Amino acid sequence: MPPKKQSHQVTMALPAGEAPVAELGKMLGMTGVNLVALKKEYDARTVAQRGEIVPAVITIFDDRSFTLKLKTPPTSFLIKQATNGSKTLSHDQLRAIAERKMPDLNTTDIDAAMRTVAGTARSMGVKVS
Numbered sequence: 451m452p453p454k455k456q457s458h459q460v461t462m463a464l465p466a467g468e469a470p471v472a473e474l475g476k477m478l479g480m481t482g483v484n485l486v487a488l489k490k491e492y493d494a495r496t497v498a499q500r501g502e503i504v505p506a507v508i509t510i511f512d513d514r515s516f517t518l519k520l521k522t523p524p525t526s527f528l529i530k531q532a533t534n535g536s537k538t539l540s541h542d543q544l545r546a547i548a549e550r551k552m553p554d555l556n557t558t559d560i561d562a563a564m565r566t567v568a569g570t571a572r573s574m575g576v577k578v579s
Contacts, residue, residue, distance in 0.1 A: 454511040457481065463524065466496035466504040481510045491518055503527050522554050525570045538577045544568060 458481050464473065469492045474485050488508065495518070496504045505521040522528075528550065532543040548555075548563035555563050568578045 454513060454515065456509055457512045458510040460508050461505060462508065463503050463505045464492065466499035466502045467493050468500070469493055478508065478510070482514045483510050483516050484514070488516060488518070495520060502531075522551050525551055525567055526574060529567070529571050529574060529576055533576055537575060538579055539571050540579060544571070544578055
């Protein structure tokens with residue numbers, strides 16, 4: 451059996467545990483993929499993160515099957531969640547966000563990851579203390 455051929459790849463940031471079918475339909479309707487099955491898989495895999503935004507890389511193959519790769523929530527989302535309306539991010543909060551983002555960053559050094567997160571915080575107007 452020949453290997454599956456990829457026909458589309460889309461990255462979407464969706465609410466965890468409750469992906470909107472309308473949003474999936476807008477981005478993936480033309481691919482012919484089973485949107486209900488995709489929604490069920492996404493919701494099942496992200497239900498523990500409900501209330502967060504979880505990006506997913508959706509790869510659709512020519513036979514209309516798909517794979518779903520989940521990523522960590524966007525750094526800006528995690529900063530907003532950690533600061534809870536405040537304009538200051540503590541060193542401990544910064545480290546926790548950097549540790550959580552490590553799988554998606556292009557570094558394995560926690561200090562470099564913390565500098566990356568701190569840069570995002572500064573660009574959002576959040577002071578790192």
